[in-house]
Amino acid sequence: MNITSKTLAALVIVMIFGGIMVSSALGLWQTTTTKEPAKFTEGEFAGQANPADIRGSYTFGDIEKNFGISGMLLAKAFGVSEGEPDAFQVKGLEELYASSEFEIGTNSVRLFVAFYNGQPYDLSTDIYMPESAAELLLERNLDPERLAYLQAHTVPNLAAGSESALPPATAPEATPTPQTAPAAETPVTASTNMVKGKTTFGELLSWGVPQAAIEQIIGGPLPEPSITAKDYCTAKGLSFETIKTQLQAEVDKVKK
Amino acid sequence: MVTLFGKRIRIFRPRSIWLRKVVQAFFFVLVLAITINHTLAESGGGIPLLSSASVHAICPFGGVETLYQFLTVGTLVQKVHQSAFTLMAIGFALAILVGPAFCGWACPLGTVQEWVSEIGRKIFRRRFNHFVPEKLDNVLRYLRYGVLAWVLYMTATTGTLFFDAYDPYSAMFHLWSSEVAIGGLVVLGITLLLSLFVERPWCKYACPYGALLGLSNLFRIFGIHRNESTCKADGACSIMCPMNIKVDTKTVVRDHQCISCMECTSEAICPVAKTVMLSTSRKTPATSAK
Ligand code: SF4
Numbered sequence: 001m002n003i004t005s006k007t008l009a010a011l012v013i014v015m016i017f018g019g020i021m022v023s024s025a026l027g028l029w030q031t032t033t034t035k036e037p038a039k040f041t042e043g044e045f046a047g048q049a050n051p052a053d054i055r056g057s058y059t060f061g062d063i064e065k066n067f068g069i070s071g072m073l074l075a076k077a078f079g080v081s082e083g084e085p086d087a088f089q090v091k092g093l094e095e096l097y098a099s100s101e102f103e104i105g106t107n108s109v110r111l112f113v114a115f116y117n118g119q120p121y122d123l124s125t126d127i128y129m130p131e132s133a134a135e136l137l138l139e140r141n142l143d144p145e146r147l148a149y150l151q152a153h154t155v156p157n158l159a160a161g162s163e164s165a166l167p168p169a170t171a172p173e174a175t176p177t178p179q180t181a182p183a184a185e186t187p188v189t190a191s192t193n194m195v196k197g198k199t200t201f202g203e204l205l206s207w208g209v210p211q212a213a214i215e216q217i218i219g220g221p222l223p224e225p226s227i228t229a230k231d232y233c234t235a236k237g238l239s240f241e242t243i244k245t246q247l248q249a250e251v252d253k254v255k256k
Numbered sequence: 257m258v259t260l261f262g263k264r265i266r267i268f269r270p271r272s273i274w275l276r277k278v279v280q281a282f283f284f285v286l287v288l289a290i291t292i293n294h295t296l297a298e299s300g301g302g303i304p305l306l307s308s309a310s311v312h313a314i315c316p317f318g319g320v321e322t323l324y325q326f327l328t329v330g331t332l333v334q335k336v337h338q339s340a341f342t343l344m345a346i347g348f349a350l351a352i353l354v355g356p357a358f359c360g361w362a363c364p365l366g367t368v369q370e371w372v373s374e375i376g377r378k379i380f381r382r383r384f385n386h387f388v389p390e391k392l393d394n395v396l397r398y399l400r401y402g403v404l405a406w407v408l409y410m411t412a413t414t415g416t417l418f419f420d421a422y423d424p425y426s427a428m429f430h431l432w433s434s435e436v437a438i439g440g441l442v443v444l445g446i447t448l449l450l451s452l453f454v455e456r457p458w459c460k461y462a463c464p465y466g467a468l469l470g471l472s473n474l475f476r477i478f479g480i481h482r483n484e485s486t487c488k489a490d491g492a493c494s495i496m497c498p499m500n501i502k503v504d505t506k507t508v509v510r511d512h513q514c515i516s517c518m519e520c521t522s523e524a525i526c527p528v529a530k531t532v533m534l535s536t537s538r539k540t541p542a543t544s545a546k
Contacts, residue, residue, distance in 0.1 A: 226415030
């Protein structure tokens with residue numbers, strides 16, 4: 001049996017597009033990851049989306065869908081003045097605040113959402129918030145602990161197009177001092193190895209972090225290298241923020 | 257068609273499979289449009305009704321890269337999406353049936369290399385695609401299996417899309433984006449430069465996906481068969497083969513580098529009808545009719 005070039009051309013096209021159509025019909029054709037964060041499983045917030053699971057690939061629109069905070073408000077909070085706010089990806093903040101001495105990124109958005117909605121969030125690490133976001137949070141009746149944390153972790157809006165509206169007089173007070181902001185002593189930029197939610201144990205090893213150090217921090221044997229630190233912490237019920245800080249310290253040691 | 261010395265010879269024959277060029281251009285334009293649309297969609301715009309998938313979502317090799325993680329942990333490597341699995345399965349099904357037709361008919365990077373090679377062919381004429389000494393070439397052809405093993409190992413151990421930093425395919429469709437990797441750009445530049453001298457250098461020497469699909473040549477259902485009884489032995493098929501396979505010395509092409517382009521067949525360069533064909537058995541109709 002022979003195949004001509006016409007038959008082969010038809011076969012290639014039919015198999016590729018037919019295969020895509022069949023997989024679509026079966027619900028297997030997904031060209032994006034589902035933007036649904038993990039939910040709190042217990043306590044008074046059980047069933048609600050957990051802000052700690054917001055990913056860098058989420059847009060402000062995805063956050064609006066999952067957490068009910070409008071994209072416009074998020075854009076105002078983080079000084080995003082260009083384009084459609086709903087389409088702005090959270091990971092874009094790292095670039096926007098690249099010149100900032102303090103890291104403003106996905107963690108800042110997670111914290112903002114948790115504070116704004118009054119949901120639990122681990123405050124054991126330093127997460128910074130631009131003035132414009134802090135100003136909006138101050139309107140939300142924060143408890144004293146959160147209020148103190150916010151005041152100690154508010155930094156000036158540095159991004160181009162920032163829409164900070166805090167009166168200048170309050171800014172110096174709100175700017176963290178080196179004592180409250182140890183991260184300022186070793187500023188970490190986007191170009192260096194940074195431990196993030198999506199960092200895998202394999203990456204940590206490839207950056208030169210000794211296996212023994214990782215095992216000591218996570219309190220157990222090294223898991224599968226392809227598992228992310230965040231997924232591991234979630235599965236083991238550990239605080240990712242705490243583990244992240246300790247892992248970052250090990251990464252920084254290697255860099256030195 | 258005339259009969260000369262008892263053999264049926266086509267006087268006016270196409271030198272190339274034109275339909276392949278059309279299909280190649282179609283896939284190139286489609287992938288280009290989708291990836292540009294991805295960038296537009298990320299900034300809040302985008303063309304309606306056109307997919308805005310990322311290049312990683314529509315690359316079948318992404319499915320291969322994430323296979324280990326999927327089987328061991330149940331998750332996909334970052335940036336890879338479920339659609340890559342579908343494309344991987346389609347690529348494998350095609351390969352089992354007709355060999356690496358994905359490489360010869362659909363892969364946009366293969367297409368771009370061929371376009372650049374047209375310039376090289378015009379400059380160097382007969383020397384084009386014959387610069388690499390045969391002995392060295394034979395060894396280099398296995399390099400892509402090393403690349404495949406390296407990519408799979410690194411992806412499995414780091415859990416990241418490690419190859420993205422060096423992937424010329426990804427770089428080509430990220431040229432306008434801030435996500436373009438310098439390593440990928442360098443590899444793309446070298447590939448296109450080499451395409452002036454060698455046909456499909458990336459496919460021949462380095463492509464990990466081509467390495468994997470190439471294995472299907474050993475057992476594919478429809479293969480390239482040469483009918484010895486009608487062959488004029490003019491060597492045209494071997495001269496035309498972009499992958500430098502000596503088709504005129506074989507009755508069936510089992511070379512791991514064949515990309516099912518059909519340029520060696522009687523539909524293209526072979527002047528004798530039904531002599532080099534894409535078929536299921538050695539016996540082409542010409543012989544079986546005897
Ligand atoms: S043997 Fe024929 S089909 Fe295979 S690559 Fe060479 S010309 Fe193309």
